[in-house]
Amino acid sequence: MVTSSCFLFSMVVVVLIQFIRTSETNITTDQSALLAFRVHIINLDPQHILATNWSSATPVCNWAGVTCIRRHNKVAALNLSYMGLVGTIPPDIGNVSFLTFLDISNNSFSGNLPKEMAHLPRLKDLYLDYNEFGGGLPTDLSLGENQFTGAIPQSLGHLGLLEVLDLAGNNFVSHSSTLELSFLTSLTSCRKLRALALDDNRLNGFLPVSIGNLSTSLKMLSLGRNEIMGTIPPEICNLSSLLVLSLPGNNLTGYIPTTIARLQKLQGLNLTDNQIGGPIPTEVCHLPNFDRLFLTRNQFSGPVPACLGNVSSLRNLNLSGNKLSSSIPESLGNLNDLLKFDVSSNSLGGDFPSGLGSLRVAVVIDLSINQFSGNISATIGVLQNLVYLSLAHNTLQGNIPETFQSLISLEALDLSHNNLSGVIPKSLEALSHLRYFNVSFNKLNGEIPSGGPFENFTSQSFASNEALCGLTQFGVSQCHSDYQLRTSERxxxxxxxxxxxxxxxxxxxxxxxxxxxxxxxxxxxxxxxxxxxxxxxxxxxxxxxxxxxxxxxxxxxxxxxxxxxxxxxxxxxxxxxxxxxxxxxxxxxxxxxxxxxxxxxxxxxxxxxxxxxxxxxxxxxxYMLNGSLEDLLYSHDDYLGIKKRLDIMIDVACALDYLHHEYGLGGLVSTSSDVYSYGIMLMETFTRTKPADEIFAGGMTLRLWVRESLPDEITKVVDMDLLRQGEELLTKDVQCLIAIMELALECTKESADERVFTRLCSSPISRVSTSALVKVNVHKCIDATIIAHCSIRRDN
Incomplete structure (x- = not known):
């Protein structure tokens, strides 16, 4: 079966074959074997590379996809991946005795794998995924995303050096009189096994107790979307190196074993779409590296454990589709790094959880189909990273908070099927990313905004309210007061x-x-x-x-x-x-x-x-339609003034500030390197000179050039276009450019510890007065003082 996915190593199968063969053959044997391979290719590659290049008239070591060991004059690697080939693998492939690497992935090869492949004594890396192989599985190979059938052979356990076993996406079934997945027991002999993926098969059996005897090196165990029955064995806690346990889409019952607390390295647990019940065990709160918990669509009941608020590493928490009750613990507001929070389709209730306003980096929040009541907390307006918010199908009352206008990243907002009243805030027109909006089945009244994203909404967004009015496209009556259509672009x-x-x-x-x-x-x-x-x-x-x-x-x-x-x-x-x-x-x-x-x-x-x-x-x-800063900066047709260039660089600083305070604190970005790059970019933007310009030779650099110009010769390095706009630069403009270049030099100091850090967005830029034209020191941080110095007012 050919799929349309690109994975990094996830479907790569590395098989170490334990065969010893002493016979040596020459390059002629390799050539004959590969020519036989070409004959078995029914449809050669669309570029006809093999048809023209693979011939006896060309040395085999010069053939496309072939790599030789020159010392032995033998073929060592064959890579024909992504070539659109159709055909079968002939037995002759077993004669390429020095072959260590074989990759024919992402083609359309079919048929059985020849047993002669087991005669390749040096083969270490084998990539056959995303083809159409069928038939039974050879006992000394493991393959994913094909059409293999039958039972997974017990003899796989003989591959003692096996590290990764990926049989996902086939048609394997479980043949066992005890209904246990007994082949898992055979794999306990593979003491080097690091990853085991058997997703998307038909392994309808029970997990054996012996699963706890698998390799202690096992980091990933993925058995999703099979027909596995029964409970999760408590002995699974013996897999002490496990990072990911993924069992979604099965028929598992019972409870999450409390022994899970012993999996101290566990980062992800996925039990979505099973029939597991009981309370969510507090033992999951004792996993120090836990960052994602998926318990979607099960039978869990009781409250959301308050101790989850102590799992500071959590990034994704999905408890939707269960029978959870009570209210959301306030302690969940401690999850400062939580990106996705979904408790939809439960029986949770109580007042709207005000603690959600503390989830500052949240991207998705879904509380829909529950029993929450009271007013929507205005504190949710601080979540400027929020993309998706659904509070639908509750009993919420009161107005839509005006603070929603601050949800600047919001793309989808669903408040339908509640008891909300009052008007739809016109300030929501500022949500330029909003693509989906639904306030149907409430008690709203007044005029529906029509600017910004509301231009594209239809009557479905506003159905069954008390007294809404507005444009005819909204399916409501016209308002009595005059209204002028407004559109906004920025x-x-x-x-x-x-x-x-x-x-x-x-x-x-x-x-x-x-x-x-x-x-x-x-x-x-x-x-x-x-x-x-x-x-x-x-x-x-x-x-x-x-x-x-x-x-x-x-x-x-x-x-x-x-x-x-x-x-x-x-x-x-x-x-x-x-x-x-x-x-x-x-x-x-x-x-x-x-x-x-x-x-x-x-x-x-x-x-x-x-x-x-x-x-x-x-x-x-x-894709951004209007081109790049580089296009504008070096264009002869466009002009960027001081204010426009500074506006651009402020926006870049805002983006960096965001990255550094979501991700920089966790070590995911290099703040000092970014600040250096930002400083170089400042210099280029206002000098219109690239760091690699040919004028920089003999030890001269862009930074040194700028530094030597300060303060009296700044006009010799700045972009001449800035000097041509009028007879001469005003004094305040010169001082502004000096301040910018001083800031750029501070950003690019040789010692990373001495560089300033981007904190521009934390300053009240919009409140800066144009009268605040005082000389300031910009050597501490990028902040609103440089804006004041340059007589600029920011309205966004």
């Missing part, structure tokens, strides 16, 4: 990763882009699931960028390039393709993507999805 600055070393490790560089945000369509209920990350394949990216053609190149830097792409559904995106430096190629790309996916800030572009495999890594992001 230019925002977003940062992508492209030109200077910046933020998340390995992610690379800052790229400032400008666009006007405007929604193009109204989402359906199904669109609410769009927050869930879905992967994309290399081929989809290749097609979207027209083969990474240069005309689609937006920008490039030391860490990669950004391309414009058009997806198959017409969506225009920006695609960042990373360079894979050898020393950085195996960084925790998935962790970094998770961080970026959860970032929500008005000045940061949203990451939509990612693609990652051994040879390719990319991020797919929102």
């Amino acid at each position: 230019i925002i600055i977003i940062s992508d990763l492209s030109t200077i070393s910046f933020t998340v490790p390995g992610m690379g560089v800052l790229f400032v882009l400008i666009r006007r945000r405007k929604s193009k369509r109204v989402p359906t209920e199904k669109d609410l699931q769009s927050l869930v990350h879905q992967r994309i394949t290399y081929h989809e990216i290749f097609e979207a960028t027209n083969g990474f053609v240069e005309s689609n190149l937006i920008g490039s830097g030391s860490f990669g390039s950004v391309y414009k792409g058009v997806m198959c559904d017409g969506m225009v995106v920006a695609i960042k393709v990373f360079k894979l430096h050898p020393e950085k190629a195996f960084r925790s790309f998935e962790t970094e993507c998770e961080v970026l996916r959860n970032i929500r800030h008005r000045n940061l572009t949203k990451v939509i999805t990612s693609c990652s495999n051994l040879d390719f890594r990319a991020l797919v992001m929102e």
Whole structure:
């Protein structure tokens, strides 16, 4: 079965085959074996590389995908992945005796695997995932995402050096008279096993007690979406190295064993879609590294444990679809790093939990289909990272708080099926990202706002209220007072990763882009699931960028390039393709993507999805229509004045401040490196000179050039365009530029400990008076004082 997902190592199967073969063969034998392989390929690659390159007239070591050991003149590696090949694997492959690496993943090979593959004594890395192999499984191989059938053989336990076993996405069944998954017992002999994935099969049996005897090196145990019955054995606590325990989509019953407290390294527990009941055990509160708990759609009852508020590492808490009762403990307000909180579809009640206002980094909050009452707390308005908020199907009363206007990242707001009264605040027109809005089945009255995101809402958003009025598209009567349609657009600055070393490790560089945000369509209920990350394949990216053609190149830097792409559904995106430096190629790309996916800030572009495999890594992001800061800065047709350039750099600082206080405190971003890069960018923005300009030679640098110009020769380094706007710069403009350059020098000091830190957004910029034109010291931090010095007033 061919899928459309790109995973980093998750579907890679590394099999260490324990066969010894003493016979040696020459390069002619290798050539004959590979030519036989080519004959068994029914449909050669679309580029006809094999058809023209794989011939006896060309040395085999020069063939596409072939790597030789020159010392022995033998084929050592064969990589034909992602070539669109159709065919079978011939027995001749067993004659390539020096083969250590074989990758034919992501093609359309089918048929059985020849037993002769077991005759490859040096084979260590085997990648056959995402093909169409069928038949029985050889006892000395393990493969995922194919169409293997039958029982998983007990003989897998003979692979004593096996480290990763991935048989997910096949049609394996459990054949055992005791109804136990007995093959798990055989795997207890694999003492080096680190990961075991058997998801998406038909293993209808019980988990054996012997599961606790699996390798103590096991870090991931994933058995989701099978037909596993019975309870979770308490002996599972013996897997002391376990980081992830994933058992969703089964028929498990009973309780969560209290012995789970002994899994001190456990980071994630997923029991979604089972029939497990009883109270949520307080033992889960004693796991020091616990960051995600998924108990969705089970039979759990009783209260939400108050001790969960002590698990400071929690990032994702989903208890929806159970029978939980009582109120939400105030202690959950202590979870300062919680990103997603979902307790929907329970029987929770009491007053609206005011402690939610403490979840400052939350992206998703869902309290829908419960019994909460009282007024919505105004404190929720401080959650500026919130993307999705649902309070639907409760008995909430009172008004919609005006503080909702501060939820600047909000994309979906559902307040339907409550007892809310009063008017819909007109200030909600400022929520420029809002795509879904539902206040139906309440007691609201007055005029429905029509500006901003409300331009795209329909009558479904406002049905069954008492006395709403407004535009006919809302399905309500017209208001008696005159109303003029208002629309609002604002230019925002977003940062992508492209030109200077910046933020998340390995992610690379800052790229400032400008666009006007405007929604193009109204989402359906199904669109609410769009927050869930879905992967994309290399081929989809290749097609979207027209083969990474240069005309689609937006920008490039030391860490990669950004391309414009058009997806198959017409969506225009920006695609960042990373360079894979050898020393950085195996960084925790998935962790970094998770961080970026959860970032929500008005000045940061949203990451939509990612693609990652051994040879390719990319991020797919929102596309900004109006180009980049670099385009504007070096254009002969556009002019950026001092105020506009400073506005842009303030927005960049706001984005950095956000990253440093969500993620910087946890070590996920390098604040000192970012500040240095920010300082260099300040210099380039106001001098219109690149750090790599040819004028910098013989030890001269951009920083040294700027430093030597201060304070009396500042006009010799600043952009000449700034000097041409009038006969000469005003004194206050010169002082402003001096302050900016002094700040840039402070940001780029050689000692990281002496660099200033970005705290611009914490200052009351909007209150800065234009009369505050006093000389200030900008050597402590990036704050509102530089704005005052430059006579600038910020209205957003």
